[in-house]
Amino acid sequence: MLYEVLKEIFSLKDAVDVLAVALFIYGVIYFLVVTKGLQILRGIIFIGVFWLFAELLQLSTLSWIFEKLWTVGLFSIVVIFQPEIRKALAKIGERTKVIRFGSVEEKSIERIVRACRFMSDRQIGALIVIERSANVDDIVEGCVYIDATISPEILITIFYPMTPLHDGAVIVKGDRIAYASCVLPLSRTANLPKKYGTRHRAAVGITEESDAVAVVVSEESGEISLAVEGNLERNLDPEILRDRLGELLGLRDEKD
Protein backbone atom coordinates (compact mmCIF):
# COMPACT_ATOMS: atom_id res chain seq x y z
CA MET A 1 0.00 0.00 0.00
CA LEU A 2 2.77 2.41 0.97
CA TYR A 3 4.50 1.82 -2.36
CA GLU A 4 1.25 2.46 -4.22
CA VAL A 5 0.69 5.68 -2.29
CA LEU A 6 4.24 6.87 -2.94
CA LYS A 7 3.83 6.00 -6.63
CA GLU A 8 0.61 8.00 -6.75
CA ILE A 9 2.08 11.02 -4.94
CA PHE A 10 5.48 11.14 -6.61
CA SER A 11 5.41 10.09 -10.24
CA LEU A 12 7.89 10.66 -13.05
CA LYS A 13 5.99 13.84 -13.91
CA ASP A 14 6.70 15.14 -10.40
CA ALA A 15 10.39 14.32 -10.74
CA VAL A 16 10.49 16.41 -13.92
CA ASP A 17 8.51 19.13 -12.13
CA VAL A 18 10.93 19.19 -9.16
CA LEU A 19 13.95 19.25 -11.49
CA ALA A 20 12.48 22.12 -13.52
CA VAL A 21 11.77 24.12 -10.35
CA ALA A 22 15.27 23.32 -9.05
CA LEU A 23 16.73 24.60 -12.31
CA PHE A 24 14.70 27.79 -11.97
CA ILE A 25 15.78 28.29 -8.34
CA TYR A 26 19.40 27.62 -9.34
CA GLY A 27 19.00 30.29 -12.03
CA VAL A 28 17.73 32.76 -9.43
CA ILE A 29 20.59 31.93 -7.03
CA TYR A 30 23.14 32.21 -9.84
CA PHE A 31 21.57 35.49 -10.96
CA LEU A 32 21.79 36.87 -7.41
CA VAL A 33 25.41 35.78 -7.07
CA VAL A 34 26.43 37.16 -10.47
CA THR A 35 24.63 40.49 -9.96
CA LYS A 36 25.98 40.82 -6.42
CA GLY A 37 22.37 40.72 -5.28
CA LEU A 38 23.44 38.26 -2.59
CA GLN A 39 23.83 41.09 -0.08
CA ILE A 40 20.25 42.12 -0.80
CA LEU A 41 19.15 38.50 -0.40
CA ARG A 42 20.97 38.37 2.94
CA GLY A 43 19.10 41.52 3.94
CA ILE A 44 15.77 39.95 2.96
CA ILE A 45 16.59 36.77 4.92
CA PHE A 46 17.55 38.90 7.95
CA ILE A 47 14.24 40.80 7.76
CA GLY A 48 12.42 37.45 7.34
CA VAL A 49 14.03 36.02 10.48
CA PHE A 50 13.25 39.24 12.37
CA TRP A 51 9.63 39.00 11.20
CA LEU A 52 9.43 35.37 12.33
CA PHE A 53 10.58 36.38 15.81
CA ALA A 54 8.04 39.20 15.84
CA GLU A 55 5.31 36.68 14.98
CA LEU A 56 6.50 34.14 17.56
CA LEU A 57 6.69 36.75 20.31
CA GLN A 58 3.36 38.18 19.11
CA LEU A 59 4.71 41.70 18.71
CA SER A 60 1.64 42.91 16.85
CA THR A 61 2.86 46.37 15.77
CA LEU A 62 6.12 45.04 14.38
CA SER A 63 4.29 42.21 12.60
CA TRP A 64 1.85 44.73 11.14
CA ILE A 65 4.73 46.85 9.78
CA PHE A 66 6.38 43.79 8.21
CA GLU A 67 3.09 42.70 6.65
CA LYS A 68 2.69 46.13 5.04
CA LEU A 69 6.33 46.20 3.94
CA TRP A 70 6.06 42.81 2.28
CA THR A 71 4.03 44.00 -0.74
CA VAL A 72 6.09 47.17 -1.09
CA GLY A 73 9.25 45.07 -0.75
CA LEU A 74 8.29 42.81 -3.64
CA PHE A 75 7.80 45.78 -5.94
CA SER A 76 11.05 47.32 -4.69
CA ILE A 77 12.96 44.15 -5.58
CA VAL A 78 11.59 44.29 -9.13
CA VAL A 79 12.54 47.97 -9.39
CA ILE A 80 16.03 47.47 -7.88
CA PHE A 81 16.80 44.50 -10.13
CA GLN A 82 15.09 45.89 -13.23
CA PRO A 83 18.27 46.08 -15.36
CA GLU A 84 19.44 42.65 -14.20
CA ILE A 85 16.03 41.08 -14.82
CA ARG A 86 15.96 42.57 -18.32
CA LYS A 87 19.45 41.27 -18.94
CA ALA A 88 18.58 37.79 -17.68
CA LEU A 89 15.44 37.62 -19.83
CA ALA A 90 17.43 38.77 -22.84
CA LYS A 91 19.95 35.99 -22.10
CA ILE A 92 17.15 33.41 -22.02
CA GLY A 93 15.82 34.77 -25.32
CA GLU A 94 19.31 34.61 -26.74
CA ARG A 95 19.66 30.93 -25.79
CA THR A 96 16.27 29.99 -27.20
CA LYS A 97 16.57 31.80 -30.49
CA VAL A 98 15.32 29.71 -33.38
CA ILE A 99 15.04 32.05 -36.32
CA ARG A 100 17.35 34.92 -37.05
CA PHE A 101 15.86 37.88 -38.80
CA GLY A 102 17.88 40.32 -40.85
CA SER A 103 21.28 38.78 -40.22
CA VAL A 104 24.35 40.75 -41.16
CA GLU A 105 26.08 39.75 -44.40
CA GLU A 106 29.80 39.40 -44.96
CA LYS A 107 29.94 42.50 -47.17
CA SER A 108 28.36 44.62 -44.42
CA ILE A 109 31.02 43.46 -41.97
CA GLU A 110 33.67 44.32 -44.53
CA ARG A 111 32.23 47.83 -44.88
CA ILE A 112 32.12 48.34 -41.10
CA VAL A 113 35.73 47.14 -40.82
CA ARG A 114 36.83 49.50 -43.63
CA ALA A 115 35.13 52.43 -41.93
CA CYS A 116 36.78 51.49 -38.62
CA ARG A 117 40.22 51.25 -40.26
CA PHE A 118 39.76 54.71 -41.82
CA MET A 119 38.55 56.27 -38.55
CA SER A 120 41.26 54.50 -36.52
CA ASP A 121 44.01 55.92 -38.79
CA ARG A 122 42.62 59.45 -38.36
CA GLN A 123 41.62 59.09 -34.70
CA ILE A 124 37.96 59.69 -35.32
CA GLY A 125 35.91 58.38 -32.42
CA ALA A 126 33.18 55.92 -33.32
CA LEU A 127 30.74 53.57 -31.65
CA ILE A 128 28.89 51.02 -33.78
CA VAL A 129 26.39 48.66 -32.15
CA ILE A 130 25.47 45.59 -34.17
CA GLU A 131 22.22 44.04 -33.05
CA ARG A 132 21.98 40.27 -32.88
CA SER A 133 18.84 38.40 -31.77
CA ALA A 134 17.66 40.77 -29.02
CA ASN A 135 16.10 44.08 -30.00
CA VAL A 136 17.95 47.06 -28.51
CA ASP A 137 15.22 49.65 -29.16
CA ASP A 138 14.09 49.67 -25.54
CA ILE A 139 17.62 50.12 -24.23
CA VAL A 140 18.86 52.98 -26.43
CA GLU A 141 17.56 56.54 -26.26
CA GLY A 142 17.54 59.75 -28.26
CA CYS A 143 18.24 58.09 -31.61
CA VAL A 144 17.93 59.68 -35.02
CA TYR A 145 16.25 57.38 -37.52
CA ILE A 146 18.49 56.71 -40.53
CA ASP A 147 17.58 53.40 -42.27
CA ALA A 148 20.46 53.44 -44.75
CA THR A 149 22.51 50.76 -46.42
CA ILE A 150 25.78 50.18 -44.59
CA SER A 151 28.66 51.90 -46.33
CA PRO A 152 32.04 53.12 -45.05
CA GLU A 153 31.29 56.60 -46.40
CA ILE A 154 28.05 56.97 -44.44
CA LEU A 155 29.63 55.63 -41.26
CA ILE A 156 32.61 57.97 -41.57
CA THR A 157 30.33 60.90 -42.32
CA ILE A 158 28.18 60.16 -39.29
CA PHE A 159 31.17 60.03 -36.95
CA TYR A 160 33.08 62.91 -38.50
CA PRO A 161 33.74 65.46 -35.69
CA MET A 162 31.57 68.54 -35.38
CA THR A 163 28.72 67.03 -37.43
CA PRO A 164 25.28 66.79 -35.78
CA LEU A 165 25.23 62.97 -35.51
CA HIS A 166 28.83 62.27 -34.52
CA ASP A 167 28.17 62.17 -30.78
CA GLY A 168 26.49 58.89 -29.93
CA ALA A 169 26.23 55.39 -31.27
CA VAL A 170 25.15 53.97 -34.60
CA ILE A 171 22.81 50.98 -34.40
CA VAL A 172 23.12 48.39 -37.14
CA LYS A 173 20.17 46.05 -37.68
CA GLY A 174 20.72 43.37 -40.28
CA ASP A 175 22.27 45.08 -43.29
CA ARG A 176 20.94 48.53 -42.45
CA ILE A 177 22.17 51.43 -40.38
CA ALA A 178 18.96 51.83 -38.36
CA TYR A 179 19.80 54.77 -36.07
CA ALA A 180 22.55 57.22 -35.30
CA SER A 181 23.36 59.50 -32.38
CA CYS A 182 21.96 57.00 -29.86
CA VAL A 183 22.57 57.29 -26.14
CA LEU A 184 23.45 53.93 -24.61
CA PRO A 185 23.31 52.73 -21.01
CA LEU A 186 26.69 53.10 -19.32
CA SER A 187 28.34 50.11 -17.72
CA ARG A 188 29.03 50.29 -14.01
CA THR A 189 31.76 47.69 -14.13
CA ALA A 190 34.94 48.37 -12.20
CA ASN A 191 36.96 46.21 -14.59
CA LEU A 192 37.32 48.89 -17.24
CA PRO A 193 40.70 50.71 -17.15
CA LYS A 194 40.50 54.40 -16.33
CA LYS A 195 41.95 55.45 -19.67
CA TYR A 196 38.69 54.45 -21.34
CA GLY A 197 35.96 57.05 -21.32
CA THR A 198 32.23 57.23 -21.83
CA ARG A 199 32.28 55.74 -25.34
CA HIS A 200 33.90 52.48 -24.17
CA ARG A 201 31.72 52.39 -21.06
CA ALA A 202 28.64 52.76 -23.27
CA ALA A 203 29.86 49.98 -25.57
CA VAL A 204 30.30 47.63 -22.61
CA GLY A 205 26.96 48.83 -21.19
CA ILE A 206 24.88 47.89 -24.22
CA THR A 207 26.51 44.45 -24.41
CA GLU A 208 25.70 43.90 -20.73
CA GLU A 209 22.04 44.72 -21.35
CA SER A 210 21.60 42.83 -24.62
CA ASP A 211 23.36 40.30 -26.85
CA ALA A 212 24.48 43.03 -29.28
CA VAL A 213 28.16 43.54 -30.07
CA ALA A 214 29.72 47.00 -30.13
CA VAL A 215 32.75 48.23 -32.06
CA VAL A 216 34.55 51.23 -30.59
CA VAL A 217 37.20 53.42 -32.19
CA SER A 218 39.04 55.51 -29.65
CA GLU A 219 39.25 59.23 -30.35
CA GLU A 220 42.42 59.54 -28.26
CA SER A 221 44.50 56.62 -29.59
CA GLY A 222 42.64 55.34 -32.64
CA GLU A 223 42.56 51.92 -30.95
CA ILE A 224 39.78 49.57 -32.13
CA SER A 225 37.97 47.59 -29.44
CA LEU A 226 35.11 45.16 -29.51
CA ALA A 227 32.61 44.80 -26.67
CA VAL A 228 30.92 41.41 -26.30
CA GLU A 229 28.78 40.20 -23.38
CA GLY A 230 30.09 42.92 -21.10
CA ASN A 231 33.76 42.30 -21.92
CA LEU A 232 36.05 44.51 -23.94
CA GLU A 233 38.46 42.98 -26.45
CA ARG A 234 41.06 45.71 -26.84
CA ASN A 235 43.50 46.87 -29.45
CA LEU A 236 42.28 44.78 -32.36
CA ASP A 237 43.66 45.21 -35.83
CA PRO A 238 41.06 45.39 -38.64
CA GLU A 239 41.69 41.79 -39.79
CA ILE A 240 41.06 40.40 -36.33
CA LEU A 241 37.99 42.63 -36.01
CA ARG A 242 36.66 41.18 -39.28
CA ASP A 243 37.20 37.62 -38.06
CA ARG A 244 35.66 38.27 -34.66
CA LEU A 245 32.60 39.97 -36.16
CA GLY A 246 32.22 37.08 -38.59
CA GLU A 247 32.29 34.61 -35.69
CA LEU A 248 29.99 36.60 -33.45
CA LEU A 249 27.44 37.26 -36.17
CA GLY A 250 27.36 33.60 -37.12
CA LEU A 251 29.05 33.88 -40.49
CA ARG A 252 31.85 31.53 -39.51
CA ASP A 253 32.55 29.08 -36.71
CA GLU A 254 33.99 30.41 -33.46
CA LYS A 255 37.48 29.30 -32.54
CA ASP A 256 38.04 27.84 -29.06
Next chain:
Amino acid sequence: MKRIRNFLSKDIEYKIIALFLAFMLWGVVIFSSRTVVVVNRFVEVVNAKEGYEYHLKPEKVRITVSTISRLAKPRFLNGIKVYIDVKDLGAGKHRKRVYVELPIELVMKVVTIEPPSVRLRVKKKRK
Protein backbone atom coordinates in the same frame (compact mmCIF):
# COMPACT_ATOMS: atom_id res chain seq x y z
CA MET B 1 29.06 15.84 -23.38
CA LYS B 2 31.77 18.10 -22.00
CA ARG B 3 29.24 20.90 -21.59
CA ILE B 4 26.88 18.63 -19.63
CA ARG B 5 29.78 17.49 -17.41
CA ASN B 6 30.79 21.11 -16.83
CA PHE B 7 27.23 22.07 -16.00
CA LEU B 8 26.86 19.24 -13.50
CA SER B 9 30.16 19.87 -11.73
CA LYS B 10 29.79 23.67 -11.50
CA ASP B 11 28.30 25.35 -8.39
CA ILE B 12 27.36 22.04 -6.83
CA GLU B 13 26.40 23.66 -3.51
CA TYR B 14 23.92 26.02 -5.19
CA LYS B 15 22.43 23.09 -7.08
CA ILE B 16 21.93 21.08 -3.90
CA ILE B 17 20.24 24.08 -2.24
CA ALA B 18 18.07 24.58 -5.33
CA LEU B 19 17.05 20.90 -5.40
CA PHE B 20 16.24 20.95 -1.68
CA LEU B 21 14.14 24.11 -2.02
CA ALA B 22 12.36 22.72 -5.09
CA PHE B 23 11.52 19.52 -3.22
CA MET B 24 10.22 21.49 -0.22
CA LEU B 25 8.13 23.67 -2.51
CA TRP B 26 6.72 20.60 -4.24
CA GLY B 27 5.82 19.14 -0.84
CA VAL B 28 4.05 22.31 0.24
CA VAL B 29 2.07 22.45 -3.02
CA ILE B 30 1.09 18.76 -3.01
CA PHE B 31 0.35 18.35 0.70
CA SER B 32 -1.53 21.62 1.06
CA SER B 33 -3.97 20.81 -1.74
CA ARG B 34 -6.38 18.85 0.43
CA THR B 35 -9.81 17.70 -0.57
CA VAL B 36 -12.78 16.48 1.44
CA VAL B 37 -14.47 13.21 0.49
CA VAL B 38 -17.67 11.69 1.90
CA VAL B 39 -18.04 7.90 2.00
CA ASN B 40 -20.75 5.61 3.38
CA ARG B 41 -19.65 2.43 5.12
CA PHE B 42 -21.29 -0.51 6.85
CA VAL B 43 -20.24 -0.71 10.49
CA GLU B 44 -18.28 -3.86 11.28
CA VAL B 45 -18.42 -5.56 14.63
CA VAL B 46 -15.04 -6.32 16.17
CA ASN B 47 -14.37 -8.81 18.99
CA ALA B 48 -17.77 -10.44 18.60
CA LYS B 49 -18.40 -13.35 20.94
CA GLU B 50 -19.52 -16.79 19.77
CA GLY B 51 -23.21 -17.50 20.34
CA TYR B 52 -24.32 -13.86 20.26
CA GLU B 53 -26.21 -11.87 17.62
CA TYR B 54 -25.46 -8.20 17.08
CA HIS B 55 -28.06 -5.84 15.59
CA LEU B 56 -26.91 -2.32 14.74
CA LYS B 57 -29.00 0.77 14.09
CA PRO B 58 -28.06 2.41 11.78
CA GLU B 59 -25.98 -0.20 10.00
CA LYS B 60 -24.29 2.38 7.81
CA VAL B 61 -22.48 5.58 8.78
CA ARG B 62 -21.34 8.57 6.77
CA ILE B 63 -17.63 9.43 7.03
CA THR B 64 -16.10 12.70 5.89
CA VAL B 65 -12.40 12.30 5.20
CA SER B 66 -9.84 14.96 4.35
CA THR B 67 -6.93 13.82 2.19
CA ILE B 68 -4.54 15.15 -0.42
CA SER B 69 -6.21 15.51 -3.82
CA ARG B 70 -4.11 12.81 -5.47
CA LEU B 71 -5.28 10.16 -3.02
CA ALA B 72 -8.99 10.93 -3.30
CA LYS B 73 -9.46 7.89 -5.54
CA PRO B 74 -11.66 4.81 -5.04
CA ARG B 75 -8.73 2.40 -4.71
CA PHE B 76 -7.45 4.31 -1.68
CA LEU B 77 -10.87 5.21 -0.25
CA ASN B 78 -12.06 1.59 -0.41
CA GLY B 79 -9.64 0.79 2.38
CA ILE B 80 -11.57 2.92 4.90
CA LYS B 81 -13.11 0.64 7.56
CA VAL B 82 -15.69 1.53 10.19
CA TYR B 83 -16.16 -0.60 13.27
CA ILE B 84 -17.43 -0.84 16.83
CA ASP B 85 -15.65 -2.81 19.53
CA VAL B 86 -18.03 -5.18 21.37
CA LYS B 87 -15.44 -6.79 23.64
CA ASP B 88 -16.89 -7.84 27.06
CA LEU B 89 -20.34 -6.73 25.98
CA GLY B 90 -23.19 -8.86 27.30
CA ALA B 91 -26.73 -9.29 26.05
CA GLY B 92 -28.91 -6.18 26.08
CA LYS B 93 -29.14 -2.75 24.53
CA HIS B 94 -26.06 -0.58 24.17
CA ARG B 95 -24.73 2.52 22.43
CA LYS B 96 -21.26 2.20 21.03
CA ARG B 97 -18.87 4.73 19.59
CA VAL B 98 -17.91 4.23 15.94
CA TYR B 99 -14.22 4.01 15.08
CA VAL B 100 -12.67 4.60 11.68
CA GLU B 101 -9.61 2.80 10.36
CA LEU B 102 -7.86 4.70 7.57
CA PRO B 103 -5.66 3.00 4.98
CA ILE B 104 -3.06 5.80 5.03
CA GLU B 105 -3.03 7.47 8.43
CA LEU B 106 -0.34 9.97 7.54
CA VAL B 107 -2.17 11.74 4.72
CA MET B 108 -5.84 11.01 5.58
CA LYS B 109 -7.80 12.56 8.39
CA VAL B 110 -11.33 11.92 9.62
CA VAL B 111 -13.36 15.13 9.68
CA THR B 112 -16.76 13.84 10.81
CA ILE B 113 -18.53 10.56 11.52
CA GLU B 114 -22.30 10.75 11.15
CA PRO B 115 -23.67 9.45 13.45
CA PRO B 116 -20.71 9.20 15.82
CA SER B 117 -22.26 6.27 17.68
CA VAL B 118 -24.73 3.47 16.90
CA ARG B 119 -27.36 1.67 18.90
CA LEU B 120 -26.58 -1.98 19.45
CA ARG B 121 -28.79 -4.84 20.53
CA VAL B 122 -26.96 -7.97 21.64
CA LYS B 123 -28.95 -11.18 21.77
CA LYS B 124 -27.92 -14.66 22.75
CA LYS B 125 -28.45 -17.09 19.91
CA ARG B 126 -31.03 -19.81 20.47
CA LYS B 127 -29.62 -23.29 20.31
